[in-house]
Amino acid sequence: MTLIGDLILQGAQMLLVLLLAPLLTGFVRKVKARLLRRRGPPVIQPYRDLLRLLRKDVVLAENASWLFRVIPYLIFAATWVGAALIPTFATGLIFSWTADLIAIVALLGSVRFFLALAGMDVGTSFGGIGASREVMIASVAEPAMIMVVFTLALVAGSTQLSELAGFMSSPAVGLRVSLGLALIALIMVAIAENARIPVDNPATHLELTMVHEAMVLEYSGRHLAMIEIAASLKLLLYVSLIAGVFVPWGLAVSGGGPAAYAIGAAAYLVKLAAGGFLLALFETAIAKMRVFRVPEFMGAALMLGLLGALLLFVSRSL
Amino acid sequence: MNSVSMLLLCVAALLGLSVLAVAPVRTRAVHTLIYGGALAVSLIALGAAVAHIAIDGAADSTAVLPLGLPWLGAHFRIDALAAFFLAVVNLAGAAACLYGLGYGRHEEAPHRVLPFFPAFLGGMNLVILADDAFSFLLCWEFMSLASWALVMAQHRNPENARAGYVYLVMACFGTLMLLLAFGLLSGPAGDYGFAAIRVAEHGALPAALVLGFALIGAGSKAGLVPLHVWLPLAHPAAPSHVSALMSGAMTKVAIYGFIRIVFDLLGDPPWWSSMAVLIVGGVTAALGVLQALMQRDLKRMLAYSTIENVGVIFCGLGLALAFQASNMGWAAALALTAALFHVFNHALFKSLLFYGAGAVLTATHERDLERLGGLIHRMPATALFFLVGCAAISALPPLNGFASEWLLFQAILQSPELPQWGLKIIVPGIGAMLALSAALAAACFVKAFGIAFLGRPRSAAATNAQEVDRFSTAAMAILAALCVLTGIMPGLAIDWISPATLSLLGDRMPAQTIDPWLSIVPIAQGRSSYNGLLVFLFIAFSASIAVFAIHRFASNRIRRGPAWDCGFVEPSPATQYSADSFSQPIRRVFGTLVFRAREQVEMPPPGDSGPARHLVEQRDLIWDGLYGNIAGAIGFAADRLNYLQFLTIRRYLSLVFLALVILLLVLAI
Numbered sequence: 001m002t003l004i005g006d007l008i009l010q011g012a013q014m015l016l017v018l019l020l021a022p023l024l025t026g027f028v029r030k031v032k033a034r035l036l037r038r039r040g041p042p043v044i045q046p047y048r049d050l051l052r053l054l055r056k057d058v059v060l061a062e063n064a065s066w067l068f069r070v071i072p073y074l075i076f077a078a079t080w081v082g083a084a085l086i087p088t089f090a091t092g093l094i095f096s097w098t099a100d101l102i103a104i105v106a107l108l109g110s111v112r113f114f115l116a117l118a119g120m121d122v123g124t125s126f127g128g129i130g131a132s133r134e135v136m137i138a139s140v141a142e143p144a145m146i147m148v149v150f151t152l153a154l155v156a157g158s159t160q161l162s163e164l165a166g167f168m169s170s171p172a173v174g175l176r177v178s179l180g181l182a183l184i185a186l187i188m189v190a191i192a193e194n195a196r197i198p199v200d201n202p203a204t205h206l207e208l209t210m211v212h213e214a215m216v217l218e219y220s221g222r223h224l225a226m227i228e229i230a231a232s233l234k235l236l237l238y239v240s241l242i243a244g245v246f247v248p249w250g251l252a253v254s255g256g257g258p259a260a261y262a263i264g265a266a267a268y269l270v271k272l273a274a275g276g277f278l279l280a281l282f283e284t285a286i287a288k289m290r291v292f293r294v295p296e297f298m299g300a301a302l303m304l305g306l307l308g309a310l311l312l313f314v315s316r317s318l
Numbered sequence: 319m320n321s322v323s324m325l326l327l328c329v330a331a332l333l334g335l336s337v338l339a340v341a342p343v344r345t346r347a348v349h350t351l352i353y354g355g356a357l358a359v360s361l362i363a364l365g366a367a368v369a370h371i372a373i374d375g376a377a378d379s380t381a382v383l384p385l386g387l388p389w390l391g392a393h394f395r396i397d398a399l400a401a402f403f404l405a406v407v408n409l410a411g412a413a414a415c416l417y418g419l420g421y422g423r424h425e426e427a428p429h430r431v432l433p434f435f436p437a438f439l440g441g442m443n444l445v446i447l448a449d450d451a452f453s454f455l456l457c458w459e460f461m462s463l464a465s466w467a468l469v470m471a472q473h474r475n476p477e478n479a480r481a482g483y484v485y486l487v488m489a490c491f492g493t494l495m496l497l498l499a500f501g502l503l504s505g506p507a508g509d510y511g512f513a514a515i516r517v518a519e520h521g522a523l524p525a526a527l528v529l530g531f532a533l534i535g536a537g538s539k540a541g542l543v544p545l546h547v548w549l550p551l552a553h554p555a556a557p558s559h560v561s562a563l564m565s566g567a568m569t570k571v572a573i574y575g576f577i578r579i580v581f582d583l584l585g586d587p588p589w590w591s592s593m594a595v596l597i598v599g600g601v602t603a604a605l606g607v608l609q610a611l612m613q614r615d616l617k618r619m620l621a622y623s624t625i626e627n628v629g630v631i632f633c634g635l636g637l638a639l640a641f642q643a644s645n646m647g648w649a650a651a652l653a654l655t656a657a658l659f660h661v662f663n664h665a666l667f668k669s670l671l672f673y674g675a676g677a678v679l680t681a682t683h684e685r686d687l688e689r690l691g692g693l694i695h696r697m698p699a700t701a702l703f704f705l706v707g708c709a710a711i712s713a714l715p716p717l718n719g720f721a722s723e724w725l726l727f728q729a730i731l732q733s734p735e736l737p738q739w740g741l742k743i744i745v746p747g748i749g750a751m752l753a754l755s756a757a758l759a760a761a762c763f764v765k766a767f768g769i770a771f772l773g774r775p776r777s778a779a780a781t782n783a784q785e786v787d788r789f790s791t792a793a794m795a796i797l798a799a800l801c802v803l804t805g806i807m808p809g810l811a812i813d814w815i816s817p818a819t820l821s822l823l824g825d826r827m828p829a830q831t832i833d834p835w836l837s838i839v840p841i842a843q844g845r846s847s848y849n850g851l852l853v854f855l856f857i858a859f860s861a862s863i864a865v866f867a868i869h870r871f872a873s874n875r876i877r878r879g880p881a882w883d884c885g886f887v888e889p890s891p892a893t894q895y896s897a898d899s900f901s902q903p904i905r906r907v908f909g910t911l912v913f914r915a916r917e918q919v920e921m922p923p924p925g926d927s928g929p930a931r932h933l934v935e936q937r938d939l940i941w942d943g944l945y946g947n948i949a950g951a952i953g954f955a956a957d958r959l960n961y962l963q964f965l966t967i968r969r970y971l972s973l974v975f976l977a978l979v980i981l982l983l984v985l986a987i
Contacts, residue, residue: 054872061881063774065694067705077861081853097843098852102727103715107853109760110714116764120895123691123773124883128895131768135761136903142760143753146727150749153731159846218882222868295907302750309746313734 006094021232022046031280053225072226089264092254119215130214140298147305169248181308188301320379332440357415367404393449398817420789438464451500481551495535539572554617558676589643595636602629647825656725674704703794712760721808
């Protein structure tokens with residue numbers, strides 16, 4: 001009986017992230033528009049876009065291979081699995097031990113690997129430019145992320161996200177320099193990974209500066225819908241990760257009962273809204289940087305992460 | 319019959335095949351006989367090695383042959399470590415034989431490959447079996463020479479001749495270092511048997527020296543920076559199945575030599591020696607993958623990537639040494655298991671990737687990435703298997719490369735408990751280097767697959783490529799399947815490695831196969847766990863749901879049209895991104911420092927319709943800085959000494975007399 005309950009909870013988490021992801025994207029867009037004194041599209045616009053894309057035919061380039069058609073589903077599935085394993089409203093879900101934080105980071109690495117391949121499949125110059133820049137950014141962002149993971153794991157003594165979130169909400173944490181460094185590095189990585197300003201501009205098209213949009217330029221119809229929802233899921237994943245690790249209050253523990261879950265879900269919604277608002281605020285306040293400034297930005301994140309880990313190697317209490 | 323005599327018989331059979339291949343008959347039948355026979359023998363050897371591992375607590379089996387030094391004889395022995403490496407080598411060997419059955423038919427000069435191929439396989443087996451220093455070095459040299467002959471298979475190409483020369487020089491240097499290491503180990507008594515060396519006491523300074531010599535000697539064969547220079551020349555020069563064996567198996571034999579000397583024979587080296595191993599490993603990993611990214615020759619790129627993986631493995635070994643010196647047996651077992659698991663994984667996917675490169679070479683006669691493209695349409699099977707190899711070597715879950723990388727990261731996370739400050743400071747840096755090289759490896763293999771197999775064909779050869787024969791695809795399919803299987807069931811592999819760590823360190827990782835759902839739990843469930851099987855199932859499940867739901871309820875129609883590319887489609891395939899342009903951003907980020915890369919753009923003046931020129935200049939600082947200077951110094955000394963050849967008889971006589979006096983003085987003192 002408990003097994004069925006656990007499975008239902010895990011299923012609820014999978015559905016929750018899937019349903020909320022476009023909402024978060026729409027919310028960020030809306031806030032950005034209001035900050036620029038525009039009205040902006042309604043927050044549910046991403047759902048409408050997805051439905052419209054799903055119903056349309058796919059226009060496939062003549063020399064697109066089978067890989068080009070498989071990749072959208074693959075990256076959607078991998079991102080979805082990653083997002084479903086992050087603690088959102090509760091920790092200790094039945095499959096939470098399947099993949100720890102390192103595995104989730106690597107899972108997102110596979111998403112990027114295949115997306116870059118998709119960019120190169122048709123053999124256009126835009127696809128190549130996007131793929132080449134994406135792997136350049138990732139080659140610095142991924143080590144930075146691993147360093148953040150090291151810092152968190154050394155503080156909590158575990159790379160399991162549920163354990164991590166549990167430890168972070170306990171009074172044993174205290175205020176630590178290393179965690180502050182890790183938080184800044186994590187936010188910088190999250191910005192780069194989600195192709196947000198100042199690294200990339202999610203709203204741009206047909207510019208030589210774009211990275212993510214250049215890779216998916218040849219996609220249309222349901223394939224594009226899959227990629228769009230995977231991008232939304234990735235944003236949700238990073239916001240949930242930051243919220244779950246650094247703002248773990250309100251998280252329900254496993255077997256906490258319906259009331260705890262309801263509180264956890266409400267707290268999660270509040271955290272998402274706050275995260276989305278801050279992201280929109282940050283994006284409107286800053287200009288996009290040149291693409292060759294990005295490695296310096298990511299290098300700073302790497303150094304912060306490394307410093308955080310180093311501090312913990314020197315003393316476990318820093 | 320015990321397993322060591324079984325394996326010695328296998329080696330004898332391989333050497334017999336070698337002799338047979340010298341026979342002057344040149345028919346298809348000889349070719350099939352050699353590769354088929356070697357395949358059967360390798361499979362038997364693999365079975366014997368696996369049986370030795372699988373029988374829990376199998377006793378070491380030994381044999382003494384009346385060969386070699388008269389008072390010593392040739393000792394052979396299989397313990398858990400040897401059995402593991404024998405399994406790796408013979409698995410790679412069997413796959414190479416299967417691949418060779420098809421690939422070897424296109425060989426221009428089969429009589430330059432066929433006799434040496436089984437000898438090379440036999441040599442690698444013998445090194446692992448050897449149980450005294452004399453036979454070890456003899457077999458080591460035999461293996462080197464057999465592989466050298468294979469590198470020189472197409473000796474008319476001046477590049478290959480140069481590769482063979484550099485390889486020979488480096489191999490001699492490496493063996494010299496190993497000779498010194500064994501000399502120190504056996505001490506003044508000169509007992510070369512491993513059993514005697516193992517029980518002997520070694521002081522702190524000799525132990526550190528032995529470790530240094532072993533690191534240089536075995537490291538030069540494995541490809542550690544800065545002794546790696548021969549590897550990217552020699553490995554690609556050989557026929558592709560031999561390249562696969564050299565990268566997949568021979569570097570592992572070198573790693574075996576290092577483990578045997580340092581972990582088994584030496585006992586307890588001081589803790590600070592582990593720092594040297596860690597630093598060399600980390601630098602090797604990062605530099606190897608950066609070099610790989612800059613290559614446009616597919617096989618040379620794979621060779622540089624081997625250097626990276628060897629660096630990763632040595633990082634694991636260095637961690638194990640550090641933990642062992644501080645008596646943290648469980649952590650040492652974790653690090654050593656990670657290193658050995660990566661040894662196994664690398665043998666699988668690097669062989670697979672070299673077979674893929676060989677298939678591309680057969681189909682197009684091209685190794686240059688800039689002249690490939692679009693092969694996924696012409697060679698669908700090769701493309702699929704090569705993609706699996708690329709994903710595995712890029713450490714993507716749920717494949718096997720990730721599982722070993724994950725274990726290594728878990729080992730690094732145990733290192734704050736080390737008491738030494740030097741290690742505390744460098745280990746996070748090593749972790750960052752490993753993460754950096756994993757990310758760069760992914761970039762490198764996006765480039766390899768994306769440029770060679772995706773996009774539009776960049777040459778006529780790529781346009782007209784044909785899928786390769788069934789033997790080649792079968793070899794690739796088996797290795798790709800093994801990559802996936804080990805990736806989703808890593809616990810099985812870890813349990814098979816445990817006897818080796820138990821015999822070397824006296825400690826092992828907890829048994830993994832008893833965990834529910836086959837997850838791997840290095841220390842405790844609360845600290846970390848990973849389940850490749852479930853990750854694989856979840857991804858497959860979610861992807862199928864998405865495909866089913868969308869095709870059922872939304873749309874499943876497809877229209878084909880010209881590529882969009884913002885409306886600027888230019889029909890020439892030259893407008894695509896090339897291998898060099900793909901790596902340009904990374905070259906700008908890292909290359910200015912590491913390769914002194916300089917870019918120069920020459921634009922024609924306005925009104926001139928001539929082409930613009932983009933020049934890139936980059937240097938190999940190790941080759942220029944280190945080897946260039948050494949070669950210069952040797953040349954300089956030779957020039958000076960040349961003077962001695964033109965002396966008068968009186969001066970020669972006085973030189974001889976002087977030498978005699980000095981020798982007498984030395985003896986007197």
